[in-house]
Amino acid sequence: MHERLLSSIGSKIALNETAMNKLKQFFIPKKIRKRQYILNAGDVCQYITFVEKGMLRSFTVDDEGHEHVVQFAVEGSWISDMASFLSGKEALYNIEALEDSEVLNLGTQAMDDLMHQVPGMERYFRLLMQNNIIALQRRVVAYMSLSAEEKYLKLMEVAPDIMNRASQQHIASYLSITPETLSRIRKQVSNKK
Amino acid sequence: MHERLLSSIGSKIALNETAMNKLKQFFIPKKIRKRQYILNAGDVCQYITFVEKGMLRSFTVDDEGHEHVVQFAVEGSWISDMASFLSGKEALYNIEALEDSEVLNLGTQAMDDLMHQVPGMERYFRLLMQNNIIALQRRVVAYMSLSAEEKYLKLMEVAPDIMNRASQQHIASYLSITPETLSRIRKQVSNKK
DNA sequence: GAAAGTACTTGATGCAGATCAAGCACTTTC
DNA sequence: GAAAGTGCTTGATCTGCATCAAGTACTTTC
Incomplete structure (x- = not known):
């Protein structure tokens, strides 16, 4: 323990x-x-x-x-x-x-x-x-x-574990953006690759 | 010293x-x-x-x-x-x-x-x-x-000394708003009283 | 396994504050 | 004291993200 x-x-x-x-x-x-x-x-x-x-x-x-x-x-x-x-x-x-x-x-x-x-x-x-x-x-x-997308990418880079374990709502709240915006950013980022 | x-x-x-x-x-x-x-x-x-x-x-x-x-x-x-x-x-x-x-x-x-x-x-x-x-x-x-105005008012309340001694550009930068916005906020706030 | 709840997505619209631009006031320089 | 620099103001326009709204998918409950 x-x-x-x-x-x-x-x-x-x-x-x-x-x-x-x-x-x-x-x-x-x-x-x-x-x-x-x-x-x-x-x-x-x-x-x-x-x-x-x-x-x-x-x-x-x-x-x-x-x-x-x-x-x-x-x-x-x-x-x-x-x-x-x-x-x-x-x-x-x-x-x-x-x-x-x-x-x-x-x-x-x-x-x-x-x-x-x-x-x-x-x-x-x-x-x-x-x-x-x-x-x-x-x-x-x-x-x-940073813009919403840049903040997202930075967090992704610095704390990928949190990105995987926390819900999208909570991540959005931490980044100080709305869940809708986060959803759109995720789509955009995955399309880019 | x-x-x-x-x-x-x-x-x-x-x-x-x-x-x-x-x-x-x-x-x-x-x-x-x-x-x-x-x-x-x-x-x-x-x-x-x-x-x-x-x-x-x-x-x-x-x-x-x-x-x-x-x-x-x-x-x-x-x-x-x-x-x-x-x-x-x-x-x-x-x-x-x-x-x-x-x-x-x-x-x-x-x-x-x-x-x-x-x-x-x-x-x-x-x-x-x-x-x-x-x-x-x-x-x-x-x-x-907080909105730009709210951040301004809060800083005013918490650190009035800084507001008086620092230039408007620097205060704006600290609050993460543009000097133009800060100028407009100041005008608005002083009109309210 | 039907029903209700919860999380995420997608689209349409609105707005706070950024950007661009021009003018004014004050201060520094030689 | 004219010229150049610096800081603040004011107006017009633009934009990133919020808000509102509706739909889809997945999960929990009994």
């Missing part, structure tokens, strides 16, 4: 057997079923969640009732409403399982303790955050400079 | 006199003039830069030659091409001073040493990165769900 977690952390910082065993204890394992929510907008986000198996998405619903996918999380990645998790304020995002999934939840206090008690964990999280920023900046630039 | 830096760090972690003095030594102070570049796309980004005074922007130029402002940095904030700084690969962004400015540069090695030698700095940077992520996610959602 913790293989992915340990290999993710182990790839960035050195971990001995003792550290590994200690580490595990801070996390709460949980199985969630497809369509199940682990966070509802308006609640306070209690955990930062590591995905061992399956796939989740975070999304907001705007004033017109349109959904916007903020993030997909597959095996080996983290998901949360960080603003809410860190501040204790109401979450803006919902988090929903897109497949039956297994996750490891880390609470606020547990995260603090973990960083104090297991050497290197502060560093691990810093590196994680850094990589996250790089990815987010790229996404911002993509939204600013 | 280091007041802003020390107060920024001091607000997130405890710093005694000794730590403060030690800290300063890792940074290279530099004065830059308006329009001067401190990073050119294609070079490797050597520093993460703290702004003591003035204002800078990072931006990319796309295939059609259009500029896109990724970030504004005013007093008390950091700016860099993080992907390049961390990986040693070619930078995608340019960084340019929008006013005469004073900055403190932190090199890769210096950053590492700083985190090892001054307690709490690892934590400081983690917190910095976290807040950055929250802001970036908000920006992504804004791009996805």
Whole structure:
């Protein structure tokens, strides 16, 4: 149940057997079923969640009732409403399982303790955050400079796994285009070859 | 020359006199003039830069030659091409001073040493990165769900200082709209009152 | 296996914001 | 202080993608 977690952390910082065993204890394992929510907008986000198996998405619903996918999380990645998790304020995002999934939840206090008690964990999280920023900046630039088709092709190139596993609606929402447009783009792209 | 830096760090972690003095030594102070570049796309980004005074922007130029402002940095904030700084690969962004400015540069090695030698700095940077992520996610959602006018009003609300100090072109670029559209929006908004 | 729900496709139409173009105001230069 | 450069405004036109609408295919339910 913790293989992915340990290999993710182990790839960035050195971990001995003792550290590994200690580490595990801070996390709460949980199985969630497809369509199940682990966070509802308006609640306070209690955990930062590591995905061992399956796939989740975070999304907001705007004033017109349109959904916007903020993030997909597959095996080996983290998901949360960080603003809410860190501040204790109401979450803006919902988090929903897109497949039956297994996750490891880390609470606020547990995260603090973990960083104090297991050497290197502060560093691990810093590196994680850094990589996250790089990815987010790229996404911002993509939204600013690319057409619908270009965004689609770029995502295809960067995250083909997501393209295969997520529904077209959700991919469209992530790219910030309508499902209709995505459908037309797909047709066009497949005709070109 | 280091007041802003020390107060920024001091607000997130405890710093005694000794730590403060030690800290300063890792940074290279530099004065830059308006329009001067401190990073050119294609070079490797050597520093993460703290702004003591003035204002800078990072931006990319796309295939059609259009500029896109990724970030504004005013007093008390950091700016860099993080992907390049961390990986040693070619930078995608340019960084340019929008006013005469004073900055403190932190090199890769210096950053590492700083985190090892001054307690709490690892934590400081983690917190910095976290807040950055929250802001970036908000920006992504804004791009996805808001109209040009709404994005303008939101930025006005969140960062009125930037609206006053940056040129209209740069603000338009940051909002990912044309200067013409921004001009029209401004007129509209001022008429409404 | 009929019925209802859900996901994707395809077509017709509309619109927010881009592009193109020209003019105005202010600032820098020598 | 004339000339050139730079930034903002305003108008006319164009366009990529959204919206609305209807149809098809596949999946779930009992």
